[in-house]
Amino acid sequence: MTRPTARRSRRAVLTTIGVALGTVSAGCLGNGVDRNDGSEGTELPTTRSDHPAASDVEGPRLGPAIGEADATVVAFEDPSCPVCAGFARRTLPTLREEAIDPGAVTYLYRATPGTEPWSHPATRALFSVYRQGSDGFWTLKDRYYEGIDALDDDSIRDRTLEILEDDVADAEPEAVLEAMDGNDDAVEERLERDEAAADASDLTQTPSFVLFRDGEYRTTVAGNQPYDVFEGALEL
Secondary structure (H helix, E strand, C coil): CCCCCCCCCCCCCCCEEEECCEEEECCECCCCCCCCCCCCCCCCCCECCCCHHHCCCCCCEECCCCCCCCEEEEEEECCCCHHHHHHHHHCHHHHHHHHHCCCCEEEEEEECCCCCCCHHHHHHHHHHHHHCCCCCHHHHHHHHHHCHHHCCCCCHHHHHHHHHHHHCCCCCHHHHHHHHCCCCHHHHHHHHHHHHHHHHCCCCCECEEEEEECCEEEEEEECECCHHHHHHHHCC
16 A cells, blocks of 8 residues: 555554564554565665665754664654554653663654644644754644644644743744745755655555664564564664
């Protein structure tokens, strides 16, 4: 199943299945867990420097700069995806404590909006905050996930302004609103790059994580996975 582009309609499909890496929750936009190991479909490059997931990837990051840690996780997420929200609540804190903050893993964020229509303005807001040099990107993302059940097309602008006022004081609200309306060319270009990277990486679900160790591609897995999936695949 080919992952739809941001301009096509999408539906969240939540499934629980078992794979060799363990039993995990499937993500939005698909019906299984991707292990893009080159056995099926397009054969992808095996090094981080050549892999499309890591192409033009400079942007929101946790942990060391790319190339400075032994392992790299390129995460493709959607602020309206409930499985992404579950991963952010359950697995990412452990990944940060055990591997990212100690410097063993670089965690890079890429966007694949489309589970719900409001994900597009929300993603634009996230990148606008990041482009302004604000420290609030991760805070805004977390607040979206925390209130995901109450958000829709009618509420996303007001809720974004509330979050900026309460928790992201160093971002300019007017610039964020302009970006949410699609009027920030740099943000639009960033979204297009991330969409192209996801398509070129043959991703079918959100969230999806492309994993590298010592500059070499290891695997691609998707969904709300436990920490031990990352620990095993990346030899942490």
